Amino acid sequence: MVTFSQLLELDVAGLERFADQWNDVIHRKVRQAREQFHDDVVRKLHRDHWRGEGGEAAQKYCDRVQVGFDALDAQVKSLSRFLDEEADGVRGTGGTEGLEGLQEIARELDRDAREAGMRIAEDGVVEWSNLTEADDPDGEAKYQKKKQAADLIQKRAQKVLKEVNEIDEWLTTSLKVVFGTPHNFETEDRRYNVFEPTVKDHIVRRQLNNVGAAASVRGWPNAAGLVKHYLDGSGKTVEVEPQQLMRDIPQFQRDVDKTLEKDVRKRPDGPFTTEWGSTAPVSDDGETSRDWYYALNHFQYRLVGEKHGDEITYRVDVRKRYDWGVPSEHRRTQDQFKGPFKVELEQADLAHLNSVGLARDFNVRGSSDTIRTSA
Known part of the structure; x- marks a missing residue:
């Protein structure tokens, strides 16, 4: 479960940097590996004119390896895009939705709470003390005003936490299947x-x-x-x-x-x-x-x-x-x-x-x- 302080400290920009680097580096390595496999194995197989059942089996095996490379590459690019969009709601940078937008709301709520002498706990509950004097004729009015402010901040903070935890759950479940399994990852090829x-x-x-x-x-x-x-x-x-x-x-x-x-x-x-x-x-x-x-x-x-x-x-x-x-x-x-x-x-x-x-x-x-x- 994501807490309020964890949301405040989350490095959203770091998540986006990781997504960009993952796409640039891993995507490039996968493509290079595919090209090398084609040059070192597939091309030589064709050049040697390996025929018969053995040649056909070898060709099928090579085709499947190349399908695997293509499937992995599609999944690499998908992961980068997925993380990028969850970070700020758009591809690239500059979005105000997703985790980035929710973090901005949380920071705003944290500032409002501190300025009012309150504190937002990890679960979004607003903690505060009633410091009005017992004989203050306006004490009850001041108390109610502060309570209303605290209730509003708490309602918004818990709403933000609910949305963040939904994204966190979505990330957790989605990342487990974004590369599929050894059994099904080749389904990127819809033939x-x-x-x-x-x-x-x-x-x-x-x-x-x-x-x-x-x-x-x-x-x-x-x-x-x-x-x-x-x-x-x-x-x-x-x-x-x-x-x-x-x-x-x-x-x-x-x-x-x-x-x-x-x-x-x-x-x-x-x-x-x-x-x-x-x-x-x-x-x-x-x-x-x-x-x-x-x-x-x-x-x-x-x-x-x-x-x-x-x-x-x-x-x-x-x-x-x-x-x-x-x-x-x-x-x-x-x-x-x-x-x-x-x-x-x-x-x-x-x-x-x-x-x-x-x-x-x-x-x-x-x-x-x-x-x-x-x-």
Whole structure:
């Protein structure tokens, strides 16, 4: 748990320097190692015209080594970017969010507390003493004023600590998976069926199949259907109906409405296409929303249409790549499976099923019918 004094003393700039140096030094070394391997091994292998089963096996081995180099390089760059963004909320320097922004708020609160004769303890509780004289006619008013100030500082300090500890937990869990494992780190390469499946891959496939069956029993047909489609391995695109999604997922409808009000209505008359935005079901919004939460979680949407005064005619497009993610995206263990499904699955292990041909990535997409709205 991060304490208040630890937040004040945190070297955020040092974290950013480490991220930059990590990217510069380690990335360069990985690329140099890959180039040297190619020059010293792969090129000689081709030059010697090693053919037959032995030559084919050697070539496959070399290809896999190069895939490993590329996977490691992607994960190195991802770690640098991840640490940089968590430090100040943006890539590069100069951001005011993330740890840097929270530290600035903490320092401001610390100054305010000291100037008022107070002290912020490690857990964010404000400590102070009532020094008013017992016979001071304004004593009670002074006490209440100082108490209100202390309560406000404490509320803000504990809010900051809560956010910092959430970032700390996110860093802790994400750093454990950003390089994957010896078994799944190669999933950075999203080619289908390029490696031989292991016993673990078959176990993971059975576990995911059980998850799909459990989802079906729970009455979540979309979650069950997409798991089954992934395991069937056809890779065919799955079409969904955005209007049904908006009925099933209140948060999606809210996000579409927000895009209309905050974006489209502020545009000049004429055709428009919004940027792709991200939305996700809130699992507490009901069973249909929970079904899509386990089926898709985050997905993208945009609005395409025409605006004439207060009248807007548009369609909603949605898209999602159903691929379970890769280590460099630092997607951690599927802890949502712990509750309803009673099983933990590492996302990169699920993604690895595509690499070994036991499942296949696919696209989810759809376009709504024309929708008309007016102010």
